Amino acid sequence: MLSTNIVDLLNLPPWLAITVLILDVLIRVIAICWLPYNRKPVVALGWLMAILLIPLIGFVIFLFFGSNYLPKARRARQRTMNEMIRETLDDDMDEKHPVLGDHVKLTEPARVAANLNYRLGALPLVGGNEFTLHKDNHEAMIMMAGEVDKAKDYVHFEFYITAYDDSSQPLWESLIAAAERGVQVRVLIDHIGSRRYLRYRRLTRRLNESGIEWHLMLPLQPWRGKWQRPDLRNHRKILVVDGQIAFSGSQNAIDSSYNTRKNRRRGLRWKDLTFSVTGPVVEELNAVFISDWYSETKELVLAEIETHIPAVNNGQLAQVVPSGPGFETENNLRLINYLIYNAEHRIVICSPYFVPEETLLQALTTAALSNIKVTLIVNEKGDQFLPNMAQRSYYEQLLAAGVRIMQYPQPTVLHSKYMIVDDAYSFIGSSNMDPRSFGLNMEVSTFIFDPDMVNELEDVSREYVAVCKEIEHDRWIDRPAQVKIVENICRLWSSLL
Known part of the structure; x- marks a missing residue:
């Protein structure tokens, strides 16, 4: 056994050697009995392999990274939001076919997919949407800034990674200007996702100086009672303006090189795909933001969400699919x-x-x-x-x-x-x-x-x-x-x- 070899090498006192050996056996037995519970076999096997090969170290790592779920209180808030969204939908919507409107062109597989998504994520398939794809990261941020400049009521900004750099500065300046003219601007940024980049401190300083209300997503601040598995992250990218237009997709709000010397030296540039959309699905993306805002702040801002998504029979059919450790299923x-x-x-x-x-x-x-x-x-x-x-x-x-x-x-x-x-x-x-x-x-x-x-x-x-x-x-x-x-x-x- 690995632990026996370590004990021999360190020439530990007999009482300590016996303690270590007993602890080693207990960790292995507990791991075999406990790890497979409600875990995929391949995931359980991976953790078992780590613990059996390096028991003490593997077990400590498991304690930090072993749970795939957010804390119970956060998951409870997510369930509350899901039920609230369902209750605000039109009363005449058929639960077996959660599609707002009467869409003749809808196929049966599409109806089943819509039902699956609704059962899991609480959002229906809606028509009346118009999508536009954006293939250039920096141009997409310029377009976002242009829409923020038109904002009259609110702007909701949620990104996994962001920084205040030359490429994202126009967007941030538009957000700050919107707050200064009285628009309610709410910002969520992932704590770990953003803080590792050079201009994170510059960004937080600008946010603190502005009138923007902002919060970290999934912060790791144990001294404030905020703790969960460190690598459970909020990877979403959402921008909603007045409930009229939204942006989402793969890109973060940062320069396409991510501002690191290593990336610039290697010539790395990220190529993304973002979409902008108008129509009822904007309110679904907004609902995801409102849910995340509620999870982070315990503040429910229902004034900035349309509680009844309209049924429109033309345009593009779409349905937002939220997912992650806040939900019970993948x-x-x-x-x-x-x-x-x-x-x-x-x-x-x-x-x-x-x-x-x-x-x-x-x-x-x-x-x-x-x-x-x-x-x-x-x-x-x-x-x-x-x-x-x-x-x-x-x-x-x-x-x-x-x-x-x-x-x-x-x-x-x-x-x-x-x-x-x-x-x-x-x-x-x-x-x-x-x-x-x-x-x-x-x-x-x-x-x-x-x-x-x-x-x-x-x-x-x-x-x-x-x-x-x-x-x-x-x-x-x-x-x-x-x-x-x-x-x-x-x-x-x-x-x-």
């Missing part, structure tokens, strides 16, 4: 798997971090083996070593099933996150295709049932694929053995990434 993963299993002829997935858990891997390979055209767009080299190597370990199995894997060339980090299914369904937002986005991060994505959006995303995909390099199965399996070993080691820990 909302985004369930929808993604459902859409894949109901695909008829094609699936396109673009994700910077693709580490599929077992059900997603099974769904994709089943689709490909059923002669459905499955295309995966990923990075040639990601910005994070462990996830990048872990995802590479899945390529051989995917390629063998017939999945096409397209690698976007480095040094650009393709950070867009979307999925196309057939000619009608699309899914776009902040969620990656990995265990972190399915279970650990608070995410927001939007399910869109509209062929025009599919065509627009198909155009984006063609732009990406045009510069990509396709991985060939025969060449891939001949990569060096030492590379395969590293990939497989990283894969073992993929459930804990």
Whole structure:
């Protein structure tokens, strides 16, 4: 046993040696009996492996990172918001078909998907929306600033990562100017996501000097009684102006280089996909913000949300899909798997971090083996070593099933996150295709049932694929053995990434 060897090496006194050995055995027994409870087998196995190999250290790490859930009080506030949203919807909405309006073109798979999303996230499928895609990070922030300049009542800003830099400054100055002219500006930024970047202090100083009401999301401040698993983060990106227009997608409110010397030296630039939208779905994105504001502040700002989402029969059909550790189930993963299993002829997935858990891997390979055209767009080299190597370990199995894997060339980090299914369904937002986005991060994505959006995303995909390099199965399996070993080691820990 590892602990016995350590005791021998340290030549501990007999009483201390016996204590350590008893503690070692207790930790192993407790881990085997306790860890599998309500955990996926692969996740439980990952933690068991860590604890059995390095019992004391592994157990301490588990105490900090082992729970996938937010504190009970936060989850209770999320349930309260879900019920409140459901109660404010139109009384004549059919619970079995939670779609506002009478949409003749709606297919049965779309109705089932809408029902699934409503049961999990409390938001219905609504029509009357108009989406616009934005492919340039910095131009998107300029557009956001322009909409904030028009604000009359309120602006809601929620981003995982943000900084006060040359690229984001126009947006921040518009937010500050809006607050100065009497607009209610509320800002949420993730504590860990933003503080690691150089200009975080400059941003917080500007916020404190302004009239903006702002709070940290999921702060790690134990001296203030604020504590949860450190890597449970709010990864959402939302901007809502007056309930009239909203922005969401994959990009953070920061320069595309993320302002680090390492990134600039390597020439790394993040390439994102953001959308702006008008119509009833704006109120759904606003509801997600209101829920998060309530979770962080215990303040319910119902005056800044339309309690009755209108039923509109024209325009693009859409439904917001919130997910994360505040919910009891993996909302985004369930929808993604459902859409894949109901695909008829094609699936396109673009994700910077693709580490599929077992059900997603099974769904994709089943689709490909059923002669459905499955295309995966990923990075040639990601910005994070462990996830990048872990995802590479899945390529051989995917390629063998017939999945096409397209690698976007480095040094650009393709950070867009979307999925196309057939000619009608699309899914776009902040969620990656990995265990972190399915279970650990608070995410927001939007399910869109509209062929025009599919065509627009198909155009984006063609732009990406045009510069990509396709991985060939025969060449891939001949990569060096030492590379395969590293990939497989990283894969073992993929459930804990």
